[in-house]
Every structure is written in C-alpha cells, then in structure tokens.
Amino acid sequence: MSDMTTAFTPYxxxxxxxxxxxxxVALMLFHGRxxxxxGILAGVLFPAGARDWGWRVMILLGMISAPAFYFLLAGQMPPIQSVANVPWQVLGGFLVGxxxxxxxGCTSGHGVCGMARLSRRSIAAxxxxxxxTALTVYVMRHVLGG
Amino acid sequence: MRLIAAYVIGLVFGLGIAISGMGNPAKVVNFFDVAGVWDPSLAFVMAGALAITFIGYRLVLGRPRPLLGDRFYLPTSRVIDARLLGGAAIFGIGWGISGFCPGGALPVIGTLNADVLIFVASLLAGILVARLILKRREQTMAARIAP
Incomplete structure (x- = not known):
C-alpha cells in the first residue's frame, strides 16, 4: 500500500x-428493470421464478466479460490497486454484503437509478x-493508517 | 432476444465501470480522501451516469411498457426507516474499507484479480448472512403478531 495516488481522469x-x-436506461427500456x-446479484442467487433468472445471469456474464473487451480496446486490463489486505478485504466485503x-441497494441501484428517479429513499440512502464511506476512509487513512 | 439484450447491457455497464475507474479501489477511496490524495474523478462518473439516466428514464417511463417485458418493475416502498439508513451506513463502512462496491467489483471479476475474488466471496457471505437474519426476524415478528 505504498503509493496510492491516482491520476485525475475526468474524460x-x-x-x-x-x-x-x-x-x-437500456435495461429499463428493454426489460423494465x-x-x-x-438486486441483480440477489436475483441470480435466489431466483424468484424461471423467467426472472436468465436475464440476470446474462447481465452478470456481460459485466464479467467486460475486462476482456477492455483489454482488446486498451491493450491492458483495467487497473486494480487494492487498498486492503486480505483480512480487511474480507471484512469490507462482508459489511458491503x-x-x-x-x-x-448500492451505488448503482440507489446512487444512479434511484437518484435519477428522484426517489427520496434512494437520496437518503x-x-x-x-x-x-468518507468517514471510514478518513479513519482508515488518517487515524489507523500512516 | 431478451437474453442477448441483457448480455449487451451488462457488457456496456461493465465497460463503463472499467473505463471510469469504479472497479479500481484506490481511485474510489481517493475520491473520498479529501484530506489526503484527493482524486475527484468519481464525481464525473456520477455526473455522467446521473445525467443520462435522469433524461433517459423520463423518456422511457412515459412508454406504456418496456420493449421486451410486461411492465416496469419500480420499487414501491416510500418509507425512510432505520433499516434503509442502517443498511446504507453499514454498506458505506464496507465500501470505505475495501474500495469495492458491488457494481464496481462484479465486472472486474473478469480480471481474475485475487483481491476482487476475495471481496466478492466475502460479499456473497454477507448477503447470505443478512438474508438469514432478515428472514429470522420476519418469522419472529410474524409469530408475535399471530394469536
């Protein structure tokens, strides 16, 4: 965790x-979802019905295949700089779950889709x-960390 | 057709995550680290995503139904309660620790990076445990209400 600076990449x-x-927008236009x-991941793990499962799996497969397409376009995999060692990663993942x-909901469900619908629940969440998150980053970096 | 469309949508979402840097924990955490090595990039991710979705939803939700579905499935709950805010608060703590959120991590599973795989395995464990706790709570509440 030596150099954690990242370049500002607005474009x-x-x-x-x-x-x-x-x-x-496309998922709402085509599937109404x-x-x-x-929500998509939860529906893959715990199917609500036969017709409700396939599209979720395909979204997930589309997502997971994105780095390969990124590699074809950019000539490298998307960069991943970890900020947590294994025990912290396990704790972080568990708390997120x-x-x-x-x-x-999370950043995509509440932060993008819900906020775009001006849902008061999503704005509050x-x-x-x-x-x-900001508080945790402050504590991890400036109180606990170096 | 529904499945092919879903695959392409997932791919576009995943490319958006990969290109934007939402799948890179250092970039995510640096956005929140205003007191340290601040990187404001994520504000541009959110601005781009929100602008498109805000306008797009207004056009799409005016239609009678989706192109490949029977109806629009929109959340119906309107209550802002302790469960919503408590869950969001816990999510934020985890996001701050690891730098991965579900939408950021799922696409970069495709890089087979060890940290992503550890995060996703732990994420799944957290989802399972939370569902068990919620289910048990519902059962005890139902038992209390029942005569």
Whole structure:
C-alpha cells in the first residue's frame, strides 16, 4: 500500500459514467428493470421464478466479460490497486454484503437509478452511505493508517 | 432476444465501470480522501451516469411498457426507516474499507484479480448472512403478531 495516488481522469470518468447511464436506461427500456448490481446479484442467487433468472445471469456474464473487451480496446486490463489486505478485504466485503441487503441497494441501484428517479429513499440512502464511506476512509487513512 | 439484450447491457455497464475507474479501489477511496490524495474523478462518473439516466428514464417511463417485458418493475416502498439508513451506513463502512462496491467489483471479476475474488466471496457471505437474519426476524415478528 505504498503509493496510492491516482491520476485525475475526468474524460475517462465521464465516458464511463455515460456508459453506466446508457446501460441503466437500456435495461429499463428493454426489460423494465432497475440496473442495480445488488438486486441483480440477489436475483441470480435466489431466483424468484424461471423467467426472472436468465436475464440476470446474462447481465452478470456481460459485466464479467467486460475486462476482456477492455483489454482488446486498451491493450491492458483495467487497473486494480487494492487498498486492503486480505483480512480487511474480507471484512469490507462482508459489511458491503450485509449493508446492501439490509439497505436494499448500492451505488448503482440507489446512487444512479434511484437518484435519477428522484426517489427520496434512494437520496437518503446515498447521502448516508457517502457519509459513512468518507468517514471510514478518513479513519482508515488518517487515524489507523500512516 | 431478451437474453442477448441483457448480455449487451451488462457488457456496456461493465465497460463503463472499467473505463471510469469504479472497479479500481484506490481511485474510489481517493475520491473520498479529501484530506489526503484527493482524486475527484468519481464525481464525473456520477455526473455522467446521473445525467443520462435522469433524461433517459423520463423518456422511457412515459412508454406504456418496456420493449421486451410486461411492465416496469419500480420499487414501491416510500418509507425512510432505520433499516434503509442502517443498511446504507453499514454498506458505506464496507465500501470505505475495501474500495469495492458491488457494481464496481462484479465486472472486474473478469480480471481474475485475487483481491476482487476475495471481496466478492466475502460479499456473497454477507448477503447470505443478512438474508438469514432478515428472514429470522420476519418469522419472529410474524409469530408475535399471530394469536
């Protein structure tokens, strides 16, 4: 965890955000569904019915195949710089799993789709998790960390 | 057709995650680290995604039904309760620790990076445990209400 600086990439960020937005709109236009990673994953693990399972699996397969297409376009895999060692990664993943299940959504479901619908629930959830994320990062980096 | 469309939508979403840097924990955490090595990129991800979705939803939800589905499945709950905010708060703590959120991590499973795989395995464990707890709570509440 020596050098954790990352370059400011406004154009790539905006382009990526636009693609995330287009996928969210397309899923509503074609399937009538919210593009929330939490909800889609939960529906793959715990199918609500035969007709409700296939499209979720295909979304997941599409997502997972994206790095390969990224590699063809960019000549390298998308960079992943970990900020947590294994025990912290396990704790972080576990808390995310608990939180998104109890809170019915994550950054894509509440933060993008819900906020775009001006859902008061999603706005409240997004403000809450943005605040606790910022607080946690501050504690991890400036109180516990170096 | 439904399945092919879903695959392409997942792919576009995943490319958006990969290109934007939402699948890179350091980039995510640096957005929140205003007191340290701040990287404001994620604000541009959110702005792009929100602008497109805000406009797109207004066009799409004016239609009688989706092109390949029977109806629009929109969340119906309107209550802002302790469960919603508590869950969101716990999610934020986990996101701050690992730098991965579900939408950021799922696409980069495709890189086979060990940290992503450990995160996703732990995420699945958390989802399972939360569902068990929620189910048990529902049962005890139902038992209490029943005569």
């Amino acid at each position: 790539a960020a905006l382009l990526g955000g636009v693609l995330i937005g287009l996928a969210s 919210i593009m929330g990673a939490t 608990i939180g998104v299940t109890v809170g019915s 997004t403000l809450t998790f943005m605040a606790t």
